[in-house]
Amino acid sequence: MIYIILLVYLGFTFFGSLLGAKIKAATPESYFLANRNLKTIALFFTIIATNFSAFYFLGFAGEGYRIGYAHYVIMALGTALAGVTIILIGTRVWQLGKDHGYITPSELVYGQTGSRSLAMLFSGVMIVFTLPYLALQIVGGGYILEKMTDGDISYSLAVILLTVFTIIYVIIGGMTSVAKTDLKQGLIVIIFMVLGVVLIGHDLGGITAANITAAELVPELFSHNGANDFYTPQKWFSWIVFWMMAIPMFPQLFMRFYIAQDVKNLRQSAILYAIAPMFISILPVMIGIWGHISFPELTGSEIDQIMPLMLKKHTTEFFATIIMTGAIAAFMSTLDSQLLALSTMFTRDFYIPLRKKVINFKKEVLIGRVLVGVLAIIGMLIAFNPFDTIFAMGKMSFSGVAILFPIGLAVTRFKLTKPIFGIVAVVTALILLFAFHYGWISKQWTFGFEPFIILIGISFIITFMGVKKKKVQSTPPQH
Amino acid sequence: MKKKRLWWSIFFIITLGLTQASSFIDFGQALSLLGFPLWLFYFIAVHVLFVMGLYYFDKHLFKEKE
Numbered sequence: 001m002i003y004i005i006l007l008v009y010l011g012f013t014f015f016g017s018l019l020g021a022k023i024k025a026a027t028p029e030s031y032f033l034a035n036r037n038l039k040t041i042a043l044f045f046t047i048i049a050t051n052f053s054a055f056y057f058l059g060f061a062g063e064g065y066r067i068g069y070a071h072y073v074i075m076a077l078g079t080a081l082a083g084v085t086i087i088l089i090g091t092r093v094w095q096l097g098k099d100h101g102y103i104t105p106s107e108l109v110y111g112q113t114g115s116r117s118l119a120m121l122f123s124g125v126m127i128v129f130t131l132p133y134l135a136l137q138i139v140g141g142g143y144i145l146e147k148m149t150d151g152d153i154s155y156s157l158a159v160i161l162l163t164v165f166t167i168i169y170v171i172i173g174g175m176t177s178v179a180k181t182d183l184k185q186g187l188i189v190i191i192f193m194v195l196g197v198v199l200i201g202h203d204l205g206g207i208t209a210a211n212i213t214a215a216e217l218v219p220e221l222f223s224h225n226g227a228n229d230f231y232t233p234q235k236w237f238s239w240i241v242f243w244m245m246a247i248p249m250f251p252q253l254f255m256r257f258y259i260a261q262d263v264k265n266l267r268q269s270a271i272l273y274a275i276a277p278m279f280i281s282i283l284p285v286m287i288g289i290w291g292h293i294s295f296p297e298l299t300g301s302e303i304d305q306i307m308p309l310m311l312k313k314h315t316t317e318f319f320a321t322i323i324m325t326g327a328i329a330a331f332m333s334t335l336d337s338q339l340l341a342l343s344t345m346f347t348r349d350f351y352i353p354l355r356k357k358v359i360n361f362k363k364e365v366l367i368g369r370v371l372v373g374v375l376a377i378i379g380m381l382i383a384f385n386p387f388d389t390i391f392a393m394g395k396m397s398f399s400g401v402a403i404l405f406p407i408g409l410a411v412t413r414f415k416l417t418k419p420i421f422g423i424v425a426v427v428t429a430l431i432l433l434f435a436f437h438y439g440w441i442s443k444q445w446t447f448g449f450e451p452f453i454i455l456i457g458i459s460f461i462i463t464f465m466g467v468k469k470k471k472v473q474s475t476p477p478q479h
Numbered sequence: 480m481k482k483k484r485l486w487w488s489i490f491f492i493i494t495l496g497l498t499q500a501s502s503f504i505d506f507g508q509a510l511s512l513l514g515f516p517l518w519l520f521y522f523i524a525v526h527v528l529f530v531m532g533l534y535y536f537d538k539h540l541f542k543e544k545e
Contacts, residue, residue, distance in 0.1 A: 069515070069516055069519055070501075072519070073519065073522045076522075076526060077498050077522060077525065077526055077529075080526055080529060080530065081495075081498075081529070083530070083533050084491065084533060084536070087533070087536070087537050087540065207513045207514065208513050208514040209514070210514070211510065211513060211514025211515060212510065212514045215508070215510060215514065215516075219508055222508045222510070222516040223508050223516075224501040224506045224516070224518045225501065231501075233499070233501070233502035236499065236501060236502065237499055237502070240495070240498050240499075241495075263541075267537050267541065270533075270537070271530070271533060271534055271537065274529070274530050274533050275530050278523060278526050278527075278530075
């Protein structure tokens with residue numbers, strides 16, 4: 001049964017990819033940006049699908065188990081606030097991309113500032129810090145596949161199988177295929193997550209009974225600060241403000257701003273993006289909290305597996321399998337977007353400018369395809385030995401890209417006349433990020449705030465020292 | 480135009496302030512509808528308010544440009 005459902009899913013995705021490939025991509029815009037032709041619903045699903053990741057499915061459930069309902073509020077409100085930044089930055093990115101033919105985030109930075117160094121730094125930081133997040137999808141897929149098959153498919157084999165499958169369908173289809181897959185997989189995830197909550201809740205005597213039982217067992221999960229007062233006022237503030245800056249800076253999301261058919265489609269998607277977390281963020285958190293009823297003793301990275309554990313215990317094999325297959329679909333929809341975005345950036349931001357040679361589209365796609373394979377293998381290698389919990393890996397990744405937000409704002413809404421300030425801002429924030437991560441600087445110096453909020457603040461101050469408050473006279477990128 | 484920008488800035492700052500209410504108010508742990516904590520509904524209401532504000536902000540921003 002498990003294998004039949006998995007095969008049906010793989011066939012479904014692969015067939016979709018082939019259909020995407022049938023639409024011949026003749027230009028970089030068609031292959032990398034689906035011809036900048038996505039309307040509201042497809043655009044919304046392709047944006048939201050990048051959120052349906054292992055971070056959401058396993059990470060949120062794990063944090064529900066560790067912290068409680070406070071985690072839902074932080075994630076839902078924080079993600080919703082990103083609607084403002086999508087409207088403010090995303091719509092300008094769309095316009096500039098359309099006017100100048102930008103495909104990667106770095107091309108926009110170069111075009112608007114004329115600084116190749118800043119553009120490459122911007123791209124490099126995006127790529128490096130997206131890698132842990134990319135690996136996290138493979139880690140999540142590996143956990144689930146291993147649990148689904150009761151260990152028949154080992155974690156390592158699962159990681160290899162998922163990586164190879166994703167490489168094949170991204171290489172065949174390009175962005176058109178990725179966007180189509182995102183739409184289907186986004187719908188699948190929402191339906192299956194609702195189904196998961198309903199079935200587990202039913203088995204625990206109903207949603208009300210499950211919540212009351214969990215509240216009796218671990219009352220602090222129902223407090224607004226979370227278990228062990230996890231979300232202090234400083235942390236609460238840090239996380240809510242953080243998401244609105246981190247989310248638009250992920251390359252796979254930034255490049256989504258280019259692919260809207262019209263700015264109206266992007267604006268409508270931003271509103272939908274602000275609404276969606278209210279409903280979808282609570283689902284895995286609920287399952288995580290209810291996990292204390294059935295699995296009260298989990299610790300460390302075991303907690304990341306509370307979702308598959310609950311599905312297996314409280315639903316039938318059939319439902320557990322299709323819901324977990326839906327989760328794998330979610331991870332792959334994030335993974336494919338990341339692979340395509342990063343390979344495009346490597347090709348266009350580093351390979352072409354450094355070779356200083358114009359290459360034809362066929363070769364560009366070929367290089368992009370090779371890089372999809374290389375990046376997926378790097379992700380797979382990280383996934384073999386994950387360096388932290390799913391949530392902590394995601395946090396590291398988000399912190400890195402969030403320090404780029406001030407530059408993103410400066411180049412789209414202001415005029416960054418002195419790009420050197422952007423470079424200094426990023427380098428300073430990066431040094432501090434590693435200093436906090438490795439304990440060279442004590443976290444006491446942040447006065448209870450999360451270090452990333454201090455880094456973003458510093459990045460803001462330095463970047464805006466180089467800003468002139470005037471509309472940009474942009475220069476298209478020269479390749 | 481500047482006045483409207485100021486109003487929108489105030490709106491978003493107030494909304495951000497409302498999201499921080501847990502720093503000033505002790506909501507307690509009373510359960511409510513479907514066994515969810517009562518305070519959760521306060522934040523859902525703030526979320527709804529924010530989305531409505533965002534909708535009108537978007538309309539205002541792009542009407543201004545047209």
